[in-house]
Amino acid sequence: MLLDLSGVVYDGDTPIRGAVEAIALLRDAGLPIRFVSNTTRSPRQAIVVQLAGLGITIADDELLTPANAAVAWLTAHGCSPHLLVHPDLEAEFSGVPAGELKAVVVGDAAEAFDYAAMNGAFRQLVDGAEFLALATNRTFKDADGGLSLDAGAFVAALEFAAGKQAIVLGKPSRDFFHAALAGLGCGPGDAVMVGDDMESDVAGALRAGLGAGLLVRTGKYRPGDEGRFAPHPTAVVDDLEAAVEWIVRKRG
Structure with a gap:
């Protein structure tokens, strides 16, 4: 299940x-x-701790996130990541070996989705970098109970501008x-x-x-x-x- x-x-x-x-x-x-x-804002360990606080203990192999999948993909393909993700998630990629190739990795970067960051990712893509989307969700339920914009719109914007389809990992x-x-x-x-x-x-x-x-x-x-x-x-x-x-x- x-x-x-x-x-x-x-x-x-x-x-x-x-x-x-x-x-x-x-x-x-x-x-x-x-x-x-x-989720592409919270690192894996934070999710484990959050669940434990609710009284739910999980084994290491019971949780899968897009960041797990991205690290595995980057390692298998010898790519170094260009990250456009939430600052809290960046540490998840610290163990990825340096590679000769580049891959843009996009998650829900929240306030980090500014013009400079989007344009930096765009330039990497037009220079030949691979394109990884941690997820393409349209919305998420925010802390105030309302729906907020998720990463999907930003992935779509980069796909449109760069003319390159993202590989969706989540x-x-x-x-x-x-x-x-x-x-x-x-x-x-x-x-x-x-x-x-x-x-x-x-x-x-x-x-x-x-x-x-x-x-x-x-x-x-x-x-x-x-x-x-x-x-x-x-x-x-x-x-x-x-x-x-x-x-x-x-x-x-």
Whole structure:
């Protein structure tokens, strides 16, 4: 089972009602879990600490983020990163070996998305650098409860200006979902994805061949989201607690 985090397990520093208990129920039922987050502001260790503060302890291999995937890609392709990411995320790339080639890496840089930074990334791209997008989400639910602009618009702007398509490393990338399933002991057709983002979480998982995609009405969900992207969700449920009830019932 694959679970999104922000908007499914927690909103900011607050657990969503019933989510902690739902995860415990999954563990008690012996169902393997992977947490798959498209967050590109928080480093991996900060996410682990945040979950621990909510009473959720996870193993190292249970969390996959786009930064993990980017570091692996850069290392495999011998590229040094030109980072356009949130300052808190930069340390995640400190161990990448220096390479002869360059790759622009774009995440949710927040206030760092100024003209100079965007133009610097653009110049690297037109000079031949590879183009990696940690994620292409349109929006995220911000701390004030409203939707805010996510990295997708900035990735699209660079694609338009440079005439180069980004390689997407996080959701909805098929490779990202399949990497998360590695070691779970089940094929994609037996896996379930639970998320609050219809486009990246649910439709992305179904296009990647997962057996079911459940859309929760928490987090960034807005009425009508289930009809905006295809494939449509296997089911729309109120929250993670209801999603787990759906999964356990189907399994039974």
